[in-house]
Amino acid sequence: MSNSGCIKCDQCLPCAADIHISKVITFIDELKKIDINDKSQIDKILSDSELSKEMKNAENCRRCYKCNRLCPNKIDVPLEITFNLSAYKKFIKENRP
């Protein structure tokens, strides 16, 4: 299970803002799996255009809380989006060439 508790079941979809919720809120977990001394792993995240697109779209969360009501694990999705977006931006800022 992820840090957020997300099991990627996607029962929270569709999102009102078309956010791929499970992908966004498991970014921190994915980051924990990589070797920060391995440049190729860092570069893979930096060049992941799909991830970049999803993270950018996550800024559009309307905080309608529809997802929270549907999540079997009672995850506070908008809060997790905020955490993961912040981690993503920090990662990009620190690693962008």
Ligand code: SF4
């Ligand atoms: S709270 Fe945000 S992530 Fe959840 S359904 Fe609404 S717009 Fe989508």
Ligand code: SF4
């Ligand atoms: S419903 Fe909950 S556990 Fe399932 S993908 Fe959405 S946030 Fe993750």
